Structure formats: C-alpha cells, structure tokens
Amino acid sequence: MQSRLxxxxxxxxxxxxxxxxxxxxxxxxxxxxxxxxxxASFLLVIYPAWDAIxxxxxxxxxxxxxxxxxxxxxxxxxxxxxxxxxxxVGRDTYAVLAVFGVWAxxxxxxxxxxxxxxxxxxxxxxxxxxSGAQSALAGGYMISRSIGTVAPxxxxxxxxxxxxxxxxxxxxIWLVARAHRSARA
Numbered sequence: 490m491q492s493r494l495x496x497x498x499x500x501x502x503x504x505x506x507x508x509x510x511x512x513x514x515x516x517x518x519x520x521x522x523x524x525x526x527x528x529a530s531f532l533l534v535i536y537p538a539w540d541a542i543x544x545x546x547x548x549x550x551x552x553x554x555x556x557x558x559x560x561x562x563x564x565x566x567x568x569x570x571x572x573x574x575x576x577x578v579g580r581d582t583y584a585v586l587a588v589f590g591v592w593a594x595x596x597x598x599x600x601x602x603x604x605x606x607x608x609x610x611x612x613x614x615x616x617x618x619x620s621g622a623q624s625a626l627a628g629g630y631m632i633s634r635s636i637g638t639v640a641p642x643x644x645x646x647x648x649x650x651x652x653x654x655x656x657x658x659x660x661x662i663w664l665v666a667r668a669h670r671s672a673r674a
Contacts, residue, residue: 497551497610497611498611498664498667498668499668500547500550500551501607501611501660501661501664502661502664502665502668504543504546504547504550505657505658505660505661505664506657506658506661507543508543508653508654508657509654509655509657509658509661511539511543512650512651512653512654512657513651513654515532515535515536515539515650516647516650516651516654518532519532519643519644519646519647519650520644520647522643523642523643523644523647529642529643530578532643533574533578533585533589533643533646534571534574534575534578536574536646536650537567537568537570537571537574537589537592538567538568538571540563540567540596541563541564541567541568541571544560544563544564544567545560545564547560548560548561548564557603557606559599559600559602559603559606560599560603562599563595563596563599563600563603566592566595566596566599567592567596570588570589570591570592570596573588573592574588574589581640582640582641582642583635583636583640583641584635585641586631586632586634586635586641586645586646587631587632587635587636589628589631589646589649590627590628590629590630590631590632590633590634590635591628591632592628593624593625593627593628593631593649594624594625594628594629594632595628596621596624597620597621597622597623597624597625597626597627597628598621598625599621600617600620600621600624601617601618601621601622601625602621603617603621604617604618604620604621605618611664614660616656616659616660616663617656617660619656620652620653620656620657620660623652623656624649624652624653627648627649627652631645631646631649
C-alpha cells in the first residue's frame with residue numbers, strides 16, 4: 490500500500506509540474522500573441538483540449554476513469570468546451586469568454602471534487618481544492634465580462650491560466666517537500 494501511495498505521489502508531482510509548465514507557457518504565449526487573431530484563437534482552443542488530455546492521462550494512471558468519476562466528467566466537459574471554443578472563435582470574443590466562464594465553473598467544481606477525494610489517500614491537496622474553488626469564481630467573473638461592453642481578449646483568460654499554473658506548481662512543490670520529509674523520517 491505504501492509503495493502505491495508513493496508511486497501516486499510521484500506521479501502527481503510530475504503531473505502537477507507538467508500542468509504548471511504548460512500553463513506558464515500558455516500565459517506567455519497569450520501575452521505575446523494577444524494582438525494576433527490566428528495564434529490567439531489557436532491558444533484558446535488548445536487550453537481546454539490540453540485539460541481534457543491531462544485529466545484523461547491522470548485518471549488512467551490513478552485507477553482508470555471509472556474509479557475517478559470527477560475526472561471522467563472533466564474530460565468530457567473539457568472536450569465539449571474545446572468544440573464550443575472552436576465554434577465561438579468564429580462568432581466573437583464575447584462568446585469565447587462566456588464559454589470559458591462556463592468551463593471554468595464546471596472544471597473548478599470537478600477539480601475541487603478530485604482534490605477532496607485525493608486528500609484522503611494522498612494528502613497535500615489543499616492547493617488543488619483552493620484552485621477548484623477559485624476557478625469556479627473566476628468563471629463567474631468571465632461570464633460577467635462576456636456580457637459587458639468592452640470587447641474581451643485572450644488577456645481576459647490569461648490570469649485564470651496564471652493562477653492555475655501557480656496552484657499546480659504549489660501542489661507539486663508541496664508533494665516534493667512532503668516526500669522529502671517522509672524520506673528523512
């Protein structure tokens with residue numbers, strides 16, 4: 490049992506670091522390409538697609554999607570969001586931000602659920618729980634901006650991705666520190 494928990498903790502360290510690196514790179518690219526419609530649209534499409542792929546991989550590594558229903562649902566929500574973003578990009582930026590807002594709420598609630606479930610087995614999930622809650626709040630903010638008068642841009646999504654990077658990085662570091670303390674004990 491201990492080796493399985495150690496393997497899961499090791500996987501989560503790598504997974505969280507990978508998610509943080511992707512989100513940091515995405516934010517940098519969003520800032521660099523914010524004034525260019527094509528690259529910005531591409532970035533808006535790949536963000537939820539990446540989330541679907543990442544949740545799929547994590548769910549499979551941790552017992553399969555049947556054992557991880559919140560992640561299975563997150564895969565579906567993120568895949569549907571990817572398609573919705575593709576459609577919305579062709580419409581206008583208000584629609585894109587509204588789609589991201591709905592996705593942030595749903596993905597946040599599902600991430601919070603995954604964090605609570607994992608806490609019992611792996612621990613060190615408080616940052617993921619906070620991230621899920623903040624994601625849901627950010628989604629509400631994005632929806633409110635999507636009905637405003639100022640045209641949204643990719644820079645309205647970048648802080649959401651930036652906070653995600655922060656929480657994933659914090660979770661990875663927390664797990665590394667916890668593993669180091671356990672190894673020394």
